[in-house]
Structures are given as structure tokens and as C-alpha cells.
Amino acid sequence: MAGLDFIALGLLVLLLLPVVVIDLRESRIPNLCNLALGVVGLAQALVRSPTLQTLGFTVGAGVVTxxxxxxxxxxxxxxxxxxxxGWGDLKFLTAASLWVGVQGSLIVLVLASVAALAATLALAPWRGVKWREMRPFGPALAFGLLVVTVTVFIRGAPGV
Structure with a gap:
């Protein structure tokens, strides 16, 4: 990973922290958090490859997602x-696609689903399991995006 990757990952972690905290407290992901995540994702893509093609592909990934x-x-x-x-989760995944592309955002969703299921099962002895109960999904989405982004940066690809 290059120095730029570490800076981008640091920014990503800073952007994901309020998503996790607010979603755990309020069961919502604020639009401002999703907007910031998307803007920084687009910016890091353009810093890596400052072309109109990059702009088009990155914005297109967001729209398709x-x-x-x-x-x-x-x-x-x-x-x-x-x-x-949740609409906040959907907007989060849209913003995530600006970091990792359409395929990457779908992988984020799968990883987040597995992480959320694992957390639910791990807490089941104390909380029980209510399958229709709404739970904050932001922490799992943040985990998924961080894992996919690190993987993308290690592979050196601009997106998945």
C-alpha cells in the first residue's frame, strides 16, 4: 500500500466512526455522514486517477448501486x-460504491450481513433472537467497507 492509501484509510476510519456511534445510539445513519463518505470516496478516486473517465465510472457506480x-x-x-x-443503509452502500465500485459495495453488503448475523448469534444467549427485530446495521456496514477497501488498496486496484 502506498502512502496515499494510508491517508485514505485514515480518512475512511474517521468517517466511519460517527456512522457506527450514531447508528448504535439512534438507529439511523445521517445523510451528512453518507454525503461526507461519498464526497471523500469520489475525491480519493480522482486523486488516484484524475480523469473524466474516472469521474464518470465512479459516479456511474454510485448511480448503478x-x-x-x-x-x-x-x-x-x-x-x-x-x-x-433502511434508506440510510442504502445511501451508505451508494456512498461505499464511490470507494470500491458496484461489485465492492455488494461485497460490503454480504460481509455486513454475515457480520450482523454472527453478532446476533453471539449475543443470542443474553438477548434472545427476534428475527424481525430491527437492529442497527451501520456498524456491520462500516466493518464491511473497511475490509473491502483495505483489500482493494492491498491489491492496488482502483475498485473491485
Whole structure:
């Protein structure tokens, strides 16, 4: 990893901390946190490769991710009215795609889902398991984005 990668990771951690804390306290991810995450993700992509093509691909990744996940959320609601993805989570994944691309943001979602399930099962002896209970997903999303971003930076690729 280059020096720029360490700076970007440091900024990412600073941006993820309020996401985790606020989501744990208030069960929401503020728009300002998602906006900051997206703007810094776009900026780091442009610093790595300052071209119009990078701008187009990065913004395009955000649009495709949003449309894909919003469509999935809509379909989930049609199949089961209790199933849902929070809009803050959806906007977080859209902002994450500016860091790691469309594929990377979907990997973030999978990692976050596995981490959230593992945490739920680990806490089950003390809290019990209520499968329909809404829980803050921001900490798991932050974990997933950090893992995928580190992986991308180690591989030296601009996105997954």
C-alpha cells in the first residue's frame, strides 16, 4: 500500500466512526455522514486517477448501486411487507460504491450481513433472537467497507 492509501484509510476510519456511534445510539445513519463518505470516496478516486473517465465510472457506480439496491428494496417490500432495508443503509452502500465500485459495495453488503448475523448469534444467549427485530446495521456496514477497501488498496486496484 502506498502512502496515499494510508491517508485514505485514515480518512475512511474517521468517517466511519460517527456512522457506527450514531447508528448504535439512534438507529439511523445521517445523510451528512453518507454525503461526507461519498464526497471523500469520489475525491480519493480522482486523486488516484484524475480523469473524466474516472469521474464518470465512479459516479456511474454510485448511480448503478443506488438503482440496484432501491429496486431490490422495492421488490423485497412487494414479496414481504415486513422485509426492508433502511434508506440510510442504502445511501451508505451508494456512498461505499464511490470507494470500491458496484461489485465492492455488494461485497460490503454480504460481509455486513454475515457480520450482523454472527453478532446476533453471539449475543443470542443474553438477548434472545427476534428475527424481525430491527437492529442497527451501520456498524456491520462500516466493518464491511473497511475490509473491502483495505483489500482493494492491498491489491492496488482502483475498485473491485
Amino acid at each position: 443506488f438503482l440496484l439496491l432501491a429496486g431490490t428494496a422495492w421488490l423485497m417490500q412487494k414479496i414481504d411487507r415486513h422485509a426492508r432495508i
